[in-house]
Amino acid sequence: QVQLVQSGAEVKKPGASVKVSCKASGYTFTSYGISWVRQAPGQGLEWMGWISAYNGNTNYAQKLQGRVTMTTDTSTSTAYMELRSLRSDDTAVYYCARGGTVFNWFDPWGQGTLVTVSS
């Protein structure tokens, strides 16, 4: 079955960087894109951006431009999201989700990775 498995929880200090992984299985990785969505504690869902696993094209949310980088490794069917210059309001659960193009619904989602930013 189609599955996305994410890396484990992280605790980072303000100003640091975090890199979350998302390993795909059960489908042809390069036939789809991966979006990243985050959810602050008790809050709603925020789309962060999308990457094509076919050619590496990206589309980032404007508010994160310059701080976020999304990449893929097709040899291991894994997507990565790196967020730099972390602030306390970056504390959230980060999800990867499969999509087609950037204009697509998301299905399925990874289990989520909690990133805590605290001094």
Add this chain to the structure above:
Amino acid sequence: EIVLTQSPGTLSLSPGERATLSCRASQSVSSSYLAWYQQKPGQAPRLLIYGASSRATGIPDRFSGSGSGTDFTLTISRLEPEDFAVYYCQQYGSSPVTFGGGTKVEIK
């Protein structure tokens, strides 16, 4: 960007009742590119509906979606105990992709 407003914020209903959730967009959603997700505590969201009215694989037929343009509705015909959760709408017709703030369906 397209802002999605969901109402009500909380819906208090009993099992067996009908639930009607609204999602209104600040501008027309192109090609009815609207999806609905269910999220339970501690879990990732699950896709219910895409294209405004198409049920995702494995979703029971008590869930239905309708609407176009700026007004969309998710209807749960008869609430089952496992349906009490938070529901989000999402538009994916224009960048950036945006989500509504969610509707919590709680047991009355």
